[in-house]
Each structure stands twice: as structure tokens, then as C-alpha cells.
Amino acid sequence: MSLTTTHTQGLAELSEQHTLLTMLQDRADRGGDSILAERRDGTAFVPVTVDEFVATVDAVAKGLVALGIKPGDAVGIMAPTRYEWTVLDFATLKVAGLVVPVYHTSSRTQVEWMVSDSQVRFLFVEGADQAQLVEPLLDSTCLEKIFVIDADSDADGALEQLREAGRAANISDAQLAELSASVRYDTVATVCYTSGTTGRPKGAELTHGNLLAHCYHGVADPGLRHVVTPDENGVQKRTLLFLPPSHSYGRFAQMLCVHSGSVMGYAPSTSRLVEDLQEFKPTWLIAVPRVFEKVYNAADARAGSGLKLRIFRWAARVAQTYSMALDTAAGPSLKQRWRLRVADRMVFGQLRAVMGGALEVAISGGAALATRHGHFFRGIGVTVMEGYGATETTAPASVNRPGKIKIGTVGAPYPGTSLRISAEGEVQVKGTGVFRGYRNNPEATAAAFTEDGWYRTGDLGSIDDDGYLKISGRSKEIIVTAGGKNVQPAVLEGALRSHPLIGEVMVVGEGKPFIGALVALDKQMLASWLRNHGEDSSLSIAEASQNPAVRASIERAIELANEKVSRAESIRKFVIVHREFDERRGEVSASTKLIRRVVLEHFADEMRELYGE
Known part of the structure; x- marks a missing residue:
């Protein structure tokens, strides 16, 4: 097994008496008149001390x-x-x-x-x-x-x-x-139910200590502290919470704000997220990759066509190449730096204003972030710290730190956490954030841990020489075709999700003669894409699915995605489904993960069309 452990220097010292309640009291003792949150009252955000x-x-x-x-x-x-x-x-x-x-x-x-x-x-x-x-x-x-x-x-x-x-x-x-x-520290604070991607949801029991240690250790970490704590002048950092607290990722963010001194705002719906960002002006955010994809795609769509679109795409390439150069020994050249300054004046300043104008750092988790988006946002001045975790690890198990970013990885172990890779390639976790077990389910709890006490994530990955983790897929999602070929869908799906027309995609082919894809168009992006490409912007999703320009664009995206895999793993055929995948129908989890068994059940007709059955 490959093994890496986090450093232990600087970790907070916690005792049996430390709980989330003492954490709140500590915050009050540090300054009860400081702002804890801002809640919307009508059209304005109103502070709450x-x-x-x-x-x-x-x-x-x-x-x-x-x-x-x-x-x-x-x-x-x-x-x-x-x-x-x-x-x-x-x-x-x-x-x-x-x-x-x-x-x-x-x-x-x-x-x-x-x-x-x-x-x-x-x-x-x-x-x-x-x-x-x-x-x-x-x-x-x-x-x-x-x-x-x-x-x-x-x-x-x-x-x-x-x-x-x-x-x-x-x-x-x-x-x-x-x-x-x-x-007490080991008192169960919450039971968070998993999304149930492979069966009935299981209730993960998280203790006060699980959440508390993650908050305290994160603030104690030199690489993370300045993201969330007040600056040297006492000015508080700000974050807008829009992920549901029902998920451990959003819940952890809430608790981290209470301890760190960040001001938290609330955005109950992503439908007006842009307006909320501009009003609240966050300095840091926690989000899932789909949010970054939508910001990029929306900017691309707003550029329209012709010269403006060419300028935006030139600027995007400038940001990406500049960011990639940051990872080289020589760093960005003088020409790259000059181009970045020009692109910033022409494009990036407006884009940062859309996100509130003060955003410095964004933390991405829940799924893989496309490397080109990671480079794009770093290039425009917003560092995306990609991380990795699960409900069972109280959200973060690893994270990239500012100044120590490796785009394409999910970072080094989170403070107080150890990671290792099993002989089968599975990522396994041990540490203060790992849950104590599933509610009323000793069999599932036993299956979730190795004999020596490591949590089995079910994800596949590798750890490089610097201790950075890279996720390659999920063991339970591996597709085995009729020809016996093992295919990891995450590589193809991740590449396709960045296309502005694609709201979601699910690669299929279990027991089938070839790999296929169910593609759901992005309803919010569809009209602007059609308009920018000289098509009728009033087309419905069903009508657009038959539009030659739409199909040609999806086909090209699939050709590019297929370049990342072997021919046996490539997508041979796709179907554009008649509607978006829907969280309310149980097809997508609150953390944007596909519930594959439900999608297959609800789109059985499309599967028959795909394979001619």
C-alpha cells in the first residue's frame, strides 16, 4: 500500500469537554459584537451579531x-x-x-x-x-x-x-x-444520510468531535488559516452559503464560519446566485464543480458571437496558459504576463465583478473539477482549492492549499487526516473527521472499515511523491461491457460536463456491446447557445435534441472526450434525453452526484433507443 499522513504540527489540542457548543461560546468570548451572519430581509442583507x-x-x-x-x-x-x-x-x-x-x-x-x-x-x-x-x-x-x-x-x-x-x-x-x-466531544451531534447512490440512504453518525476537530484543525493550518480568519486589520472574511446544510459539505462550511470568524450569508436558491454574489461580495466560497462550469459557460454565452466571442475565448486561453506556466520552473514569460494584463482589463475584471468583485479563493468538492477550469479561474485571479471528501469523513479528507496548488489533484491530506491507497487502488481514510458508523446498521459499518480501522471510500486514486491525491473514479461505478472491458465513466463524464450545452451526462454500457451516453441539455444555457449560433432560440429541449447544429456540437465534444481513453472505452453512440436530470425525481443528489440506478430506470426508453433493444 502507498501511504501518506498529514503533518501533526500546529494541530489544535482538544479535550473531552470541547464541543460545538464550547466553540460557539469561544466565538462569543472573542467578540460578541462581531458579525456572525448576514440574513436577507426583503432586498437587503442584514447583519446579525x-x-x-x-x-x-x-x-x-x-x-x-x-x-x-x-x-x-x-x-x-x-x-x-x-x-x-x-x-x-x-x-x-x-x-x-x-x-x-x-x-x-x-x-x-x-x-x-x-x-x-x-x-x-x-x-x-x-x-x-x-x-x-x-x-x-x-x-x-x-x-x-x-x-x-x-x-x-x-x-x-x-x-x-x-x-x-x-x-x-x-x-x-x-x-x-x-x-x-x-x-461531550464524542457525543453524536448529527445523523447525515448519504445520497443513496447504490441503495437505501445510510445514516452516518458524526460526533461533536468530528465537526469540531475539522474546524479547529483547519483554522490552525498555516495554509488554510488566512482564507477564513480576519485579516491583520481585523476585517472579517465573507462567504455566501448556497450548498444545503443538509449535506455534510455545506454543514461543515457553516461550522467553520462560526469558529473562524468569517461572516456567512445565505443564498437559498441558485436561481439568483449571481445577484446574491454581487450584493454580498464574498471573499471565499465553497462550491461544487458545476457552479464553476456554469460561471464559465455563462460568461462564454454572454460574449455572444463575432469579435466579442473571439476576444473572450482568447482571454480564456491566456488565463489558462498563464496558470499552467505558474507550475513550471521558469514561471510565466514576460509575454504571458503582458497578455494577462491586457486580458484582465478587457475581460477578467468584469467577470470578477459578476462574482462580487472581492472573491479570492473558492473551494471545490463533490466531484472532479475540469483542469481547464481550474487553470482559467486561477489565471483570472480566483484560486480554486480543489478538495475531496465524503459524508463519512465530515466533508474534507484532502485539499489543495493556497500557494501549494496542484491542479488536477484534490490536494494533500486535510489536517488531522491520513490517506492511503490499497492494493486494489482504493482510497482509504483515517483521522479525526472519520465518522463512527452508520445508524442502526452494524453490517454496513463493518463493511465500511478495513480490519485495521481505515474507512473504505470506494473511490479509486493514487498519491504522488508530494503526498497529493488524485481521484481516477469510483469502484462501484466501473462499467463492464459485454466484451469484458472495464470502463471508468468519470473520465468521459468530466470532460463532457464542461460543454456549455451539456447540463449533465451519464456514460452507460454495463453488459452492453459498446459504451454509450445519455446526454441532458442545460436548459438555462440552451437559448443563448442557439442564438449565438444563428439558430432559433425558442426551441424546446425536445426540439433542440434533433437540431443538426446541436447534435454536431455534442458529437464534436464526444470526439474530444474520446481522445482521453482507448477505443474500447470510447463513446460510440449518444442519446439526448427529453429533459434535464432532476433532483426532485431522485436522479441527482443534493451534492450533484448522479443516482445511476434511478436514471437508468427513468430513462429506460432512451436506453432501448441507444442499444436498439
């Missing part, structure tokens, strides 16, 4: 106690990214409760499974539609009460109901403090 947040958390926590929540009881939160999510999260933890995040797009069946498996007593939902969806669970499960965050009136809202309940019951600060003091 640490002291104001703590007061709200305490009032809501007292309401939970008044209504009967006891230590170890499970509370579910089914809402998108919003300030109330953070309040309910800490309020539940403060009464020694257990938080069960539920994706706000989940079906009733999915919610029923999570509620039953974790014995959720109270469930908080965003609005009336969600309440109506889950209301039958009050009769069929252990669920006792549903709270609506956005109720018809403020008095009926979940937070105000809990405040009033706490006041009416006269729950004291001493009662709350006693409950908080019962929480």
Missing part, C-alpha cells in the same frame, strides 16, 4: 426543552440554506439533542425512512407545501410535531412558537446550561 445569534439560539432551545425534547432526542430540519437552519441546528445541540438534516427536495418516502430510522420527534420544514407533504408521517411514524418556519404569520412561525413556549414554561438559563454541559 454573535450575541444576537446566541440569544436567539438560547430562546429557541428553551422552547425545545419546554416541549419535551430530551438529551439524545432527534430533531429533523427540512429546509434550504437559510439563517433559521443555523439557529435550529445550534438550539438542538444546546439541549443535547441530535440533528437530522433532511434535504428540502426529499420525497415523502425518503423523509419517512429518515424519520423512522433516527426516531425523529420534531420536524422543521420551510413552508406549507413541505408540511402538507410530510403530514401523513404524524400517523405512520414516531414523528410528533411539524413546525413551519415560514408560516402565514410571524406568530405562527417555528422560531416564535419555540420562543413563546420557552417563556411560558419559564425555562431558566441554568437548566439550559446543565443540558449543554452534558454534551
